[in-house]
Amino acid sequence: MRRSGLSLSAKVLTLVLVPLVFQLITLVAIAKLENEAEALLKESIEAKKISDAINLLSQDVYDYIGEFGRDKPMKVMTTRDAHFMMLHDRHTLHYKQLKEMVQSNARLYDSVTKSEQAAYKTFAMIRRLEEIPEEGPDEVQKLRKKLWKEIRRDIKEILGGGLAERAAEQKHLAEVDAAEQARLRDISKQIMILFAVVNTLIAISAALYLTKTIAQRLAILNDNSYRLASDMPLNPQLSGTDEIATVDKTFHNMAQAMKEAAKKERAIIDNARDFICSIDTGGKFSAVNPASQAVLERSPESLLGTHFADYVADGRESVLQILSDLKTLGDTSPVELKMKKADGTIVHVLLSAHFSKEENATFCVIHDITERRKAEMLKQEVMAMVTHDLRTPLSTLRHIFTFLESGSHGTLDKKGTDFVNAGGRNVDRLLALVNDLLDVEKADSGQIDLEKTKVSLTECFDACMASLSAFAESKGVELDFLETDLIVMADEERIDRILNNLVGNAVKFSPKGGKVTLSAVRTLEREIDFAVISVKDQGEGIPEDKLEHIFEKFHQIERRCETTDKGSGLGLAICRAFVQLHGGKIWAESKIGEGSEFKFTIPLA
Numbered sequence: 249m250r251r252s253g254l255s256l257s258a259k260v261l262t263l264v265l266v267p268l269v270f271q272l273i274t275l276v277a278i279a280k281l282e283n284e285a286e287a288l289l290k291e292s293i294e295a296k297k298i299s300d301a302i303n304l305l306s307q308d309v310y311d312y313i314g315e316f317g318r319d320k321p322m323k324v325m326t327t328r329d330a331h332f333m334m335l336h337d338r339h340t341l342h343y344k345q346l347k348e349m350v351q352s353n354a355r356l357y358d359s360v361t362k363s364e365q366a367a368y369k370t371f372a373m374i375r376r377l378e379e380i381p382e383e384g385p386d387e388v389q390k391l392r393k394k395l396w397k398e399i400r401r402d403i404k405e406i407l408g409g410g411l412a413e414r415a416a417e418q419k420h421l422a423e424v425d426a427a428e429q430a431r432l433r434d435i436s437k438q439i440m441i442l443f444a445v446v447n448t449l450i451a452i453s454a455a456l457y458l459t460k461t462i463a464q465r466l467a468i469l470n471d472n473s474y475r476l477a478s479d480m481p482l483n484p485q486l487s488g489t490d491e492i493a494t495v496d497k498t499f500h501n502m503a504q505a506m507k508e509a510a511k512k513e514r515a516i517i518d519n520a521r522d523f524i525c526s527i528d529t530g531g532k533f534s535a536v537n538p539a540s541q542a543v544l545e546r547s548p549e550s551l552l553g554t555h556f557a558d559y560v561a562d563g564r565e566s567v568l569q570i571l572s573d574l575k576t577l578g579d580t581s582p583v584e585l586k587m588k589k590a591d592g593t594i595v596h597v598l599l600s601a602h603f604s605k606e607e608n609a610t611f612c613v614i615h616d617i618t619e620r621r622k623a624e625m626l627k628q629e630v631m632a633m634v635t636h637d638l639r640t641p642l643s644t645l646r647h648i649f650t651f652l653e654s655g656s657h658g659t660l661d662k663k664g665t666d667f668v669n670a671g672g673r674n675v676d677r678l679l680a681l682v683n684d685l686l687d688v689e690k691a692d693s694g695q696i697d698l699e700k701t702k703v704s705l706t707e708c709f710d711a712c713m714a715s716l717s718a719f720a721e722s723k724g725v726e727l728d729f730l731e732t733d734l735i736v737m738a739d740e741e742r743i744d745r746i747l748n749n750l751v752g753n754a755v756k757f758s759p760k761g762g763k764v765t766l767s768a769v770r771t772l773e774r775e776i777d778f779a780v781i782s783v784k785d786q787g788e789g790i791p792e793d794k795l796e797h798i799f800e801k802f803h804q805i806e807r808r809c810e811t812t813d814k815g816s817g818l819g820l821a822i823c824r825a826f827v828q829l830h831g832g833k834i835w836a837e838s839k840i841g842e843g844s845e846f847k848f849t850i851p852l853a
Contacts, residue, residue, distance in 0.1 A: 523614035724760035754785035
């Protein structure tokens with residue numbers, strides 16, 4: 249395609265400016281003709297006014313001639329008559345107006361001036377004639393005849409001297425100017441018609457050219473998008489530097505980048521150790537990466553078209569429900585599954601899935617956690633063995649210290665008594681730690697069985713009060729347990745353990761003179777009635793960034809003012825495990841300097 253040196257905006261601007269420039273030139277020509285016509289019109293009007301004024305003066309002269317143009321007028325009239333005075337004033341006014349009109353025309357002004365002088369001279373002679381009696385000697389009659397001759401000569405002089413010729417000239421000029429105006433207007437019309445035709449042709453040509461060039465290049469862009477979607481080679485890149493060529497260049501670069509990204513993505517998926525697949529709406533494999541061979545000992549080709557649930561060893565119905573829920577939820581939390589290998593052995597996997605509405609398919613990542621599960625089971629076995637082996641000697645030591653504290657076989661001195669008491673306390677701490685470790689491991693492995701019954705929270709509060717009142721009194725902390733009539737469906741022993749842990753921590757980290765409040769209210773979550781149990785203290789508070797981690801095992805917060813021995817770091821982890829076993833949740837709310845509030849939910853009976 250021919251190279252385009254101009255940008256698209258420059259092309260459009262150029263094609264728009266061409267008719268505009270032509271239009272401007274035409275408008276200038278028409279404006280010039282209109283100005284000439286306007287000047288001719290003004291000149292014609294002025295010439296018409298002058299011609300009319302001269303004709304008016306001529307009429308005045310004819311009136312004079314009619315009244316005084318002969319020696320024996322038909323009626324007697326003097327210059328003192330009102331009619332004569334009216335003619336004289338009108339004559340004077342017309343001369344004044346005419347002189348104002350022609351003052352810029354020296355030749356015409358001179359003719360008017362001569363005519364005015366002849367008129368005033370005639371008026372003077374008429375007045376003089378009135379002083380000479382009509383009857384008298386011959387000398388008087390000769391004088392009157394002489395004056396009449398002069399008056400008739402001067403009357404001719406009024407209209408002579410070129411004034412009549414000037415009137416004819418002005419009349420002719422007005423007629424010529426009118427004809428010239430008509431000619432100029434005809435020329436203007438012709439130019440306007442020609443401009444409209446030429447401008448229309450230019451606009452049509454520009455539109456056709458612009459449409460053709462842009463449409464052809466846009467058609468190539470559109471074809472490239474189709475080729476990209478169909479995984480076909482793109483058309484050669486458009487030449488030029490205009491916007492369409494720039495877009496086409498960017499499109500080619502984008503297509504190349506997409507190909508590179510697809511290659512990298514394919515390489516990552518093909519070389520990933522995790523089993524990655526896509527599942528259609530029927531639950532069947534539509535794409536599988538080579539890692540299926542390592543995880544399930546099955547080739548990708550053998551899995552395509554088969555149902556995902558066929559390879560689930562345990563919990564088939566739950567897997568089908570998960571795939572169904574994904575269509576509305578979109579994502580789900582990772583789920584542990586047991587799947588079958590080709591030889592029938594079981595493999596533990598962690599399934600992460602996402603449903604795409606655009607693709608109408610579910611994308612899954614299956615991570616093999618068999619080794620991790622084996623390690624966890626080994627750890628649990630070792631932990632159970634160690635804790636079991638520790639509990640027996642620790643219990644024996646506890647009995648020995650109790651035996652020594654009783655004094656049944658002799659009395660110890662003060663130093664010996666102190667050593668025995670300290671040893672007993674340390675053994676108690678070790679037994680508590682071993683018990684906590686066992687509880688945590690049992691909870692994590694799901695080995696704890698709850699004995700749920702209807703439990704009165706008031707009775708649980710009273711038991712906690714009785715258990716911790718002495719400890720709170722020794723710390724100088726007030727316990728405020730609010731009465732409640734709520735009944736929960738729970739394991740009473742576990743609820744007591746949770747309350748003792750939370751209230752004990754609140755007392756431990758409350759300042760002297762502080763108060764710990766225990767309360768419970770009803771709430772509705774997921775269409776289930778829960779009791780929300782709250783333990784609130786007046787301690788220094790917990791930093792906001794630590795609130796999510798305080799329930800982790802062995803996690804402890806550094807206090808600015810630590811006055812008590814640190815615990816094992818398992819109390820809150822045990823609380824969380826027990827609450828989750830009951831189907832509830834536990835969390836903490838706190839502000840530095842305003843204390844903390846721990847809350848957990850238990851289903852109501």
